[in-house]
Amino acid sequence: MNVVSAQQAPQPRASTRPSGSRPVATVQDLMLAMVDPSSDVVFEAVSTTISIRGQETKTPKNDHEWAVVRNNALTLVEAGNLLMMPGRRIASPASMAAADALAEESTSVAEKASAIELTPDQIAKLVASDRATWIARAQDRATWIARAQELVAAATRALNATEKKDAEALLDSGDAIDAACEHCHLKYWYPKNKK
Incomplete structure (x- = not known):
């Protein structure tokens, strides 16, 4: 009679200690301070303009310009990682005030947006990060x-x-970044605007 014995590796125990990281910025802060400005740099780094003067193609021309775009792409990568951190609030009074101060939209556009956009509280309910709600x-x-x-x-x-x-x-x-942003926004920011 042959007997085969196998032993499983012990399962790692869940840590009961806090990780030491604590989100400070809200999702709205991350969008305003990291995602929006960094994505603009990436989107604007390469373009083609056709006018009566002909076709002009814009690309980074030297190591410095490539480094600027690289740093902004890296910021976008890390912003995505920060968005996954549990316990991050969607917005705060300060982030909402900052968004209002930075807004370039007219009142009529803002009124139309309010008809399709979710409030921070509504978004928070969708993304709730407390264990019971998870x-x-x-x-x-x-x-x-x-x-x-x-x-x-x-x-x-x-x-x-x-x-x-x-x-x-x-x-x-840039197309992939735009699609990623739009997929998230259609679910969490303006789901009433689905086409």
Whole structure:
């Protein structure tokens, strides 16, 4: 009789100590301070303009310009990681005031937006990060994480393109970043605007 014995590796125990990290910025702060300005740099780094003067193509021209775009792509990657951190609030009075101060929209556009956009409280309910709500709303939290991971993947493509100094790949990554942002916004910011 042959006897085979197998032993499983011990399962790691969940840490009961806090990780030491504590979110300070809200999601709205991350959008205002990191995602919006960094995505603008990536989007504007490569473009083609056709006018009566002909066709002009804009790409980073030197190491400095590539480094600027690289740093902004890297900021987008890390912003995506920060969006996945549990316990992050959606907005605060300070972040909402900052958003209002930075808004370039007219009153009529803002009124139209309010008809389709969710409030920070409504978004928070979808992304709730307290354990009891996670269990009840795991699907939405999983979707939130998937959307943030989509941003990380798209921004990583931009980062890789800058490191190779590949303008075409950078342009393509901009489309992927835009799609990642839109997928998240259609779920969490303006779901009433689905086309």
